[in-house]
Amino acid sequence: MTNDSAAGAADGGPRRGARGRGRRPAEEVRADVLRTVGGLLLEEGLAGLTFERVARLSGASKTTLHKWWPSRGSLALDGYFHAVQPALDFPDTGDVRADLLSQMRSFVRVMTRTPGGRVLTQLIGEAQTDTGLAAAYRRLYSSQRRALAAERLRRAQEEGQIRADADVRVLVDQLWGAVYHRLLIPDEPVTEEFAAALVANLLDGVGPG
Amino acid sequence: MTNDSAAGAADGGPRRGARGRGRRPAEEVRADVLRTVGGLLLEEGLAGLTFERVARLSGASKTTLHKWWPSRGSLALDGYFHAVQPALDFPDTGDVRADLLSQMRSFVRVMTRTPGGRVLTQLIGEAQTDTGLAAAYRRLYSSQRRALAAERLRRAQEEGQIRADADVRVLVDQLWGAVYHRLLIPDEPVTEEFAAALVANLLDGVGPG
Structure with a gap:
């Protein structure tokens, strides 16, 4: 099951990470995904990064991931940038x-x-x-x-x-x-x-x- | 036909680049190969570099090339280093x-x-x-x-x-x-x-x- 801005909630069933009814705001989903990707990269490197796994861990649908990040490389770079920002502040x-x-x-x-x-x-x-x-x-x-x-x-x-x-x-x-x-x-x-x-x-x- | 230190001249036939009888000195063959590789790289980049082509152009056997340069990358690097040395002198x-x-x-x-x-x-x-x-x-x-x-x-x-x-x-x-x-x-x-x-x-x- 997935829960993100693209998926909607038409089936009315329980959704992982859902808070009350309706879709989560896109910005919230995006932040969850970036956090998930950054965590994976800093723990395991690129090898462990797949759309499948990020979808499962973040609760975003693969459709949404592919829509926002057309390639695994772009997903990795966006997640990495956000993950290191605090440590690499100027x-x-x-x-x-x-x-x-x-x-x-x-x-x-x-x-x-x-x-x-x-x-x-x-x-x-x-x-x-x-x-x-x-x-x-x-x-x-x-x-x-x-x-x-x-x-x-x-x-x-x-x-x-x-x-x-x-x-x-x-x-x-x-x-x-x-x-x-x-x-x-x-x-x-x-x-x-x-x-x-x-x-x-x-x-x-x-x-x- | 090839002519280099590894091939020998047992068949006694005419050989491309042969000077008189016998094998060319290894250093001469090596210099020919490096010159050939360097020329290819500076004219065409990596795309045109194959053991086959270098053998044909330099007159060295593929056996010799593979013995001296175990990979296409090592052949490229050795040839490139020698090709740019004059221009990149200190x-x-x-x-x-x-x-x-x-x-x-x-x-x-x-x-x-x-x-x-x-x-x-x-x-x-x-x-x-x-x-x-x-x-x-x-x-x-x-x-x-x-x-x-x-x-x-x-x-x-x-x-x-x-x-x-x-x-x-x-x-x-x-x-x-x-x-x-x-x-x-x-x-x-x-x-x-x-x-x-x-x-x-x-x-x-x-x-x-």
């Missing part, structure tokens, strides 16, 4: 060095101590030969994460903590992008020391000064 | 800023104006779920490119052009790794201006100074 204490350091350390932890890193590298890998997945990746995950990072960096520029002539979009590639590089081509390890060096190199520069 | 004029700038610009050109970028992103993509290919990628390509880059950066450290306490391995991720990030997740374009910003951000720093 703090603003007014000190951009401290904030970048703490954000980058959290990022490294999620990437290396949860199945999160594996989820993303697998999706990035598949996206190299699947243009639909590549578009979903950018739309549902990377462009949104880039925008959040750039927003924090621009505030630091306004406060004079980052030089006004620096292109913050380039900094995103030299911080988080450098971590993805080591995740995707693991010649060197991804550690919190690495994260700290990324921040220091950029803020202080490595030239003779 | 110059040393004594000025690390100028040298990095010219190397990064060449790198961006190869990645965006030849099928080279596509060859690498496809192989990196496949390597996310193929551990044999991942190992070949690191052994035949990335670890060697990293070593060459680190060597040039260490010389700059010895000459006092890069701070002695900087970890040059991290700089590799913040220069070339940042380019790979944009190639693999193309939210933003890979341009020569981007390459120049990567170098400037690191050498000068983006902090208030």
Whole structure:
């Protein structure tokens, strides 16, 4: 049995997760699905993610899932984005060095101590030969994460903590992008020391000064 | 007909590429194969690369190819490494800023104006779920490119052009790794201006100074 905005309640029978009569609001169903997907990904990685299983665990119908998320990849990316948002928040204490350091350390932890890193590298890998997945990746995950990072960096520029002539979009590639590089081509390890060096190199520069 | 170190010349017949009697030296055959593979990859990308075709074009036997390169991926990586080596040399004029700038610009050109970028992103993509290919990628390509880059950066450290306490391995991720990030997740374009910003951000720093 399923219970969501698409299914209706015409048969009047008992429904899992139903609260009183009628359909649950679409936003509530969507939030349940995203929570379910995020939980699965952070516990088991991509392997355990099927429309079938998400339908069963969230109480949404497979029809609704397929309508809202046309592919398993898009379902995974949307769920993953929402699942990591709290852990990968961009703090603003007014000190951009401290904030970048703490954000980058959290990022490294999620990437290396949860199945999160594996989820993303697998999706990035598949996206190299699947243009639909590549578009979903950018739309549902990377462009949104880039925008959040750039927003924090621009505030630091306004406060004079980052030089006004620096292109913050380039900094995103030299911080988080450098971590993805080591995740995707693991010649060197991804550690919190690495994260700290990324921040220091950029803020202080490595030239003779 | 094939002619290489593995085939021998017992039948005494004419052989393509044979010079006088006997087998060609293994090193000569290997160089021919790598040249053939590199040429194919830079002209057509991975799609045109088959053991069959490489055997036909290089004059090496398929037996030899399979003996030396156990997979199509390892053959591609070895050929690609040798093909781009001249264009992706690490110059040393004594000025690390100028040298990095010219190397990064060449790198961006190869990645965006030849099928080279596509060859690498496809192989990196496949390597996310193929551990044999991942190992070949690191052994035949990335670890060697990293070593060459680190060597040039260490010389700059010895000459006092890069701070002695900087970890040059991290700089590799913040220069070339940042380019790979944009190639693999193309939210933003890979341009020569981007390459120049990567170098400037690191050498000068983006902090208030």
